[in-house]
Amino acid sequence: xxxxxxxxxxxxxxxxxxxxxxxxxxxxxxxxxxxxxxxxxxxxxxxxxxxxxxxxxxxxxxxxxxxxxxxxxxxxxxxx
Numbered sequence: 001x002x003x004x005x006x007x008x009x010x011x012x013x014x015x016x017x018x019x020x021x022x023x024x025x026x027x028x029x030x031x032x033x034x035x036x037x038x039x040x041x042x043x044x045x046x047x048x049x050x051x052x053x054x055x056x057x058x059x060x061x062x063x064x065x066x067x068x069x070x071x072x073x074x075x076x077x078x079x080x
Contacts, residue, residue: 058065
């Protein structure tokens with residue numbers, strides 16, 4: 001059986017049929033973010049980026065990290 005789909009699609013974009021443009025609120029938030037980032041390069045910023053990268057790696061592999069940490073503690077206790 002061949003179906004004929006002549007009905008228009010029922011999805012819409014985020015602009016809801018209007019011109020896709022940034023809102024003043026989005027531009028304000030972006031400006032705040034850019035201002036913070038322009039003052040960020042420094043030692044503390046480097047540590048913060050490193051901590052965020054470690055957090056992302058650990059959070060995405062929570063059980064693996066927990067198992068690995070348990071294995072390291074168990075191995076360490078066997079050695080002593």
